[in-house]
Amino acid sequence: MARTKLYTGIYVALFVIATLQVGVEQIGLLESSYMLALALITVFSFVKAVVVAGYFQHLVWEPRSVTYVLVLGFVGFLALTVAASYSIL
Amino acid sequence: MIPDSTAASVLQSGLVPQGTRVQVFSEIYWVFLGLGTLVGAVVIGYMLYNAYKYSYQGGVDEEDRPKLGEVPTGGGKGKKLFLSLGLSAIIVISLIAWTYGTLLFVEGQTGEQGVDVEVEGYQFGWNFNYLDDGEYTGVNTTNTLRVPVDTQVNLYVTSADVFHNFGIPELRVKTDAIPGETTETWFEASSTGNYTAHCYELCGQGHSYMDAEIIVMEEEEYQDWYDSQNASANNESAASVAAAGV
Amino acid sequence: MTDDNQPRTDGGTATALPGDSHDDDHLPPRWSLKRWLVTTNHKDVGLLYLATAMFFLVFGGVLALLIRAQMWSPRAPGTGVLSAMAYNQAVSLHGLIMVFWFISPFATGFANYIVPLQIGAEDLAFPRLNALSYWLYLASGILVFASFFQGASYAGGWTLYAPLNIPAFMPSIGATTTVFGIVVFCASVTVGGVNFITTIHRMRAPGLTMRSLPLFTWSWLLTVWMMLLAFAALLAAVMILLSDRMLGTTYFAATTAGGSVLWTHLFWFFGHPEVYIVFFPALGAMAEIFQTFSGNRIVGRKWFIVSMVLVALQSFIVWMHHMFLTSINLEVKTLFMATTIGISLPFDLMVFALIYTLIKGRIRWDTPMLYAFGALVLFIVGGITGVFLGAVVLDYEFRGTYWVVAHFHYVMVSGVTGLIAGLFYWFPKMTGKTYDEFLGKLSFAVYFTGFNLLYFPLFLAWGTPRRVFAYRPEYVGWHRLASVGAVILGIAFLLIIYNLAKSIVAGDDAAANPWPYSTTAEWAVASPPPIENFPGKPSYASGNLEFLDDGATGAAAADGGTAATDGGHAALESGHGDDHHVDHASLWPAAIGLFTVVTAIGLSGLQVGSYPEGLEGLFYQGTSVLGVLGLLGSITAMGYENFTAHEGGLGEAWPFEGVENTKLGMWVFLASDVVLFGGFIGAAIFLRIAYGWEAWHPIPHNPIPGLVNTYLLLTSSFTVILALVAAQKRSRKGVVASLTLTFLLGLGFLANKAIEWVVLFSEGTGLDASVRASTYYLTTGLHMGHVIAGLLITAYLIWRAWNGAYTDGNDETLEYFGLYWHFVDIVWLFLFPLFYIV
Numbered sequence A: 001m002a003r004t005k006l007y008t009g010i011y012v013a014l015f016v017i018a019t020l021q022v023g024v025e026q027i028g029l030l031e032s033s034y035m036l037a038l039a040l041i042t043v044f045s046f047v048k049a050v051v052v053a054g055y056f057q058h059l060v061w062e063p064r065s066v067t068y069v070l071v072l073g074f075v076g077f078l079a080l081t082v083a084a085s086y087s088i089l
Numbered sequence B: 001m002i003p004d005s006t007a008a009s010v011l012q013s014g015l016v017p018q019g020t021r022v023q024v025f026s027e028i029y030w031v032f033l034g035l036g037t038l039v040g041a042v043v044i045g046y047m048l049y050n051a052y053k054y055s056y057q058g059g060v061d062e063e064d065r066p067k068l069g070e071v072p073t074g075g076g077k078g079k080k081l082f083l084s085l086g087l088s089a090i091i092v093i094s095l096i097a098w099t100y101g102t103l104l105f106v107e108g109q110t111g112e113q114g115v116d117v118e119v120e121g122y123q124f125g126w127n128f129n130y131l132d133d134g135e136y137t138g139v140n141t142t143n144t145l146r147v148p149v150d151t152q153v154n155l156y157v158t159s160a161d162v163f164h165n166f167g168i169p170e171l172r173v174k175t176d177a178i179p180g181e182t183t184e185t186w187f188e189a190s191s192t193g194n195y196t197a198h199c200y201e202l203c204g205q206g207h208s209y210m211d212a213e214i215i216v217m218e219e220e221e222y223q224d225w226y227d228s229q230n231a232s233a234n235n236e237s238a239a240s241v242a243a244a245g246v
Numbered sequence C: 001m002t003d004d005n006q007p008r009t010d011g012g013t014a015t016a017l018p019g020d021s022h023d024d025d026h027l028p029p030r031w032s033l034k035r036w037l038v039t040t041n042h043k044d045v046g047l048l049y050l051a052t053a054m055f056f057l058v059f060g061g062v063l064a065l066l067i068r069a070q071m072w073s074p075r076a077p078g079t080g081v082l083s084a085m086a087y088n089q090a091v092s093l094h095g096l097i098m099v100f101w102f103i104s105p106f107a108t109g110f111a112n113y114i115v116p117l118q119i120g121a122e123d124l125a126f127p128r129l130n131a132l133s134y135w136l137y138l139a140s141g142i143l144v145f146a147s148f149f150q151g152a153s154y155a156g157g158w159t160l161y162a163p164l165n166i167p168a169f170m171p172s173i174g175a176t177t178t179v180f181g182i183v184v185f186c187a188s189v190t191v192g193g194v195n196f197i198t199t200i201h202r203m204r205a206p207g208l209t210m211r212s213l214p215l216f217t218w219s220w221l222l223t224v225w226m227m228l229l230a231f232a233a234l235l236a237a238v239m240i241l242l243s244d245r246m247l248g249t250t251y252f253a254a255t256t257a258g259g260s261v262l263w264t265h266l267f268w269f270f271g272h273p274e275v276y277i278v279f280f281p282a283l284g285a286m287a288e289i290f291q292t293f294s295g296n297r298i299v300g301r302k303w304f305i306v307s308m309v310l311v312a313l314q315s316f317i318v319w320m321h322h323m324f325l326t327s328i329n330l331e332v333k334t335l336f337m338a339t340t341i342g343i344s345l346p347f348d349l350m351v352f353a354l355i356y357t358l359i360k361g362r363i364r365w366d367t368p369m370l371y372a373f374g375a376l377v378l379f380i381v382g383g384i385t386g387v388f389l390g391a392v393v394l395d396y397e398f399r400g401t402y403w404v405v406a407h408f409h410y411v412m413v414s415g416v417t418g419l420i421a422g423l424f425y426w427f428p429k430m431t432g433k434t435y436d437e438f439l440g441k442l443s444f445a446v447y448f449t450g451f452n453l454l455y456f457p458l459f460l461a462w463g464t465p466r467r468v469f470a471y472r473p474e475y476v477g478w479h480r481l482a483s484v485g486a487v488i489l490g491i492a493f494l495l496i497i498y499n500l501a502k503s504i505v506a507g508d509d510a511a512a513n514p515w516p517y518s519t520t521a522e523w524a525v526a527s528p529p530p531i532e533n534f535p536g537k538p539s540y541a542s543g544n545l546e547f548l549d550d551g552a553t554g555a556a557a558a559d560g561g562t563a564a565t566d567g568g569h570a571a572l573e574s575g576h577g578d579d580h581h582v583d584h585a586s587l588w589p590a591a592i593g594l595f596t597v598v599t600a601i602g603l604s605g606l607q608v609g610s611y612p613e614g615l616e617g618l619f620y621q622g623t624s625v626l627g628v629l630g631l632l633g634s635i636t637a638m639g640y641e642n643f644t645a646h647e648g649g650l651g652e653a654w655p656f657e658g659v660e661n662t663k664l665g666m667w668v669f670l671a672s673d674v675v676l677f678g679g680f681i682g683a684a685i686f687l688r689i690a691y692g693w694e695a696w697h698p699i700p701h702n703p704i705p706g707l708v709n710t711y712l713l714l715t716s717s718f719t720v721i722l723a724l725v726a727a728q729k730r731s732r733k734g735v736v737a738s739l740t741l742t743f744l745l746g747l748g749f750l751a752n753k754a755i756e757w758v759v760l761f762s763e764g765t766g767l768d769a770s771v772r773a774s775t776y777y778l779t780t781g782l783h784m785g786h787v788i789a790g791l792l793i794t795a796y797l798i799w800r801a802w803n804g805a806y807t808d809g810n811d812e813t814l815e816y817f818g819l820y821w822h823f824v825d826i827v828w829l830f831l832f833p834l835f836y837i838v
């Protein structure tokens, strides 16, 4: 399968991003600039998640509707978390 | 989030019910009840009218009726549909928008003036701690709340154990008593007398009897009572300070 | 396809189907108990649902009569028919049973029976999972029943408010069992939801586009979508609650900042969609009945559908209107007041559409139409009184009173009324018998009178707080009237049951299509329909329903040889390809249900981390072990069983063309899992905000072990991909090696985690050490549970691969397992930073 190469590349990239994510903490960014560090760490997580879902789970090759099903679940989570958290701010 | 100036101008327009909570509730409630009954009667009446008018009576029929196995379709009367939707939307939205002004008034009122009391629910009763500028005064009662007439009473309600809800139905005041949280609300009684507060959230075995007596007193009478309580509270606390200071 | 050897199509009116006689369905006759244990046929399962739901109606109804008896007078302490705790249990279990174990399953019964017929499918996509959802439903019901015999059942109201729901305030084991019952019910609903979503999207007859789907099917489709997401949120809530009760985490403890409010969010995020979940099927049934009995197609069909879709979406953003008196801020109240009003508008449109459908009709007032019409009247009253509650200043006074009780009974029991309309409407189809029309009309008269006598006075007695039995003397009259109404409504239900029971035994045979203007496909087949439903391949392609003879065997089910197996990740290797038979029987769903009961009863004995002393504890421990072993065994057996079901995608499959049934099922399941994890993660975030975001530090001292676990999981994801690649290259060795590697990596993950936990425990950081510890252990623990489940499946896959599976061109199972495993990986990618770094 020609895709083996692609998968390997992605795997390596994931490995690197995971390391970078912890790197953000190790260099002390959380202490110096919490919000920036939090944002970076979140973005790293999303990037990894999207790559795994897109390629390992083949979502890029499926009809878009399958992705929307998951997005629906995710939006439900967001609605709950954001509105509930906002309600006590 | 809600600009104070808009809120203020809406509140001053005179359209919005203001006053004690008993007054605002009854004003809004009766308008809702009147319109609600009217709308209900019209809609249900119209249903019954059509139900009667179009009941099957045999005879020739030149309409195109549904047939078994056809692909489900349907349509028509779109204008009528949206007209009725529009009408109902106007009624509902304007009603709610109208009450929203009162909500802002009610919410803006807490703590502005009057007597402050912390209410603490527990299984199965109520403690009332009188506050002064947010501080405990040492005056506290259990299951009886004494308040002066024609004075705003601000309640800061919490719970010592489970979720309760403190409400005095005649005075149209109610709020949740949540452990670890404080909710704020207020009321004002316009006549002296005794009222009963209930717990409005199922809280265990004694829930049905978790009541408190609310005694609304003349201003002076209340002051006398409060001062005597305050004096004895101060004596006690002085005594305990002395005891602690040994 | 019928099987000539077996009198399955009993009832006399079944049409003989074109000659085929496969010895394929192995289904015992209807009079045999065994049939009902093993059947996977959607019609049988539908009947099981209906019968069980009716039982719970009676159960819940008896509790309601007890409540009304207690309410006959304001009771002094210790007087009346019930003790205070008995009353609290009656109130709580009445609500729980009616909402969970009666209404929704009742609707599910109709959906099971009717929806496949309406869309032209021979069965659901995953027949065994359908049976499984029934048996899990029954299991959950048995748990609730059993809870009464374990000290006391749940006594804190159907809304299960915290912190009354934790052992500190409600120590009885029975309360835990009730919560367990809800967990199992959620599982049942999820399994069912996945099944129906796959079926309705992918197995429609040619020509039956989404736009032309019958309204009952539409309403059910939206119901299951709402269920899928809402019940996943509830599952998160009740799992956390169970953990607080059984393991001793402290999410809802009175001392946890935000704990009580967290519960209200989690519960109502589910709770509001639930009210539409309850009502939608009834609405769909009413729409069908209005059309059939008025002889008109529905007015504004397109807008009706649009409105339903809007309501389904909006239902997830109104939940805080149940929380106006909590400490939420004014901005949020404003927002949710607006969304609440917003959601009432599409309902207005639907009500008007139904009313205008009557115009120029030839309305026949048969029993179904009487009930449907009555339901609409009641719904209008309930809806108008709901608008009162939407006005926040009024809600401040109505909250917690009988106004709310009256409002939601008008709307919810209007839904019940609509379903009873459906019961009479479809009764001839389901039983092949006609009901007694006079008794039916009589029952409606009694029902409508009883209903209004029962619920209307509750508006007038609205000053009464909910769930009390000591109320002000001035309300005695209204409460007595309500109690009388309750008895009358009870009699109406008995009349209905008597009518239908009598008709099953002695009614006249029903025609295939007893109603003049019905249109949908269920009326085009015999009453009751034969096992394979249709005499040929149903199609709307020509604009009208036709049954096409596809030539091969002349049988409906010989659908081009794309039968596929259902269920699990494990069963796919069998039966793909050219055999034409489909199965209708499996014992394993019932076995799983049974062992679920055993497991749950056993685990219910676990309280705050320990079992009771002595013999009792031994009983609970033994039962737990037995149950878990039985569960593992029966799940494996079900996975290994050869079972062939219909594959979809032959007709309309929008929007999932080209996504096989099992794959779609897996994705839909994962979407619900997103919400489940979302509930856990949302809870952790909420509690952290309540605690003070930056004052809260991760429990593990050091993110490096977590990073190692991230590496392990990422690598194991990669090896799963390699397994699939190897399978495509038909390399058995490659598959076995990659899977074994995956398994080892997973084990490594668990071992690393175990070390971390042991160290933390030894430092005294237990589950109950702090709310930080609770969220950390439980959320990563849920993830660990997913890893363990994945490893069990991996072990099974290795064994199968060793024996040569997956390398014969049927590697879907590996792919679908991969979807799951990568998902577990993705979840970790979020848990890791949340609990180890930030």
Ligand code: HEM
Pocket: C159, C275, C276, C278, C279, C321, C322, C340, C341, C343, C344, C347, C382, C383, C384, C386, C387, C389, C390, C395, C398, C399, C400, C404, C407, C408, C411, C412, C415
């Ligand atoms: C016009 C549409 C509706 C509006 C504006 C509305 C509004 C509300 C509001 C604001 C509450 C909270 C009351 C409180 O506890 O203070 C409520 C409670 C409730 N509503 Fe509705 N509602 C509507 C329709 C429905 C429908 C269609 C159903 C179900 C079929 C329903 C079922 C319920 C239930 C079960 C509760 C009470 C839950 C509980 O506290 O135990 N409502 N409604």
Ligand SMILES: [Cu+2]
Pocket: C271, C272, C275, C318, C319, C321, C322
């Ligand atoms: Cu709601």
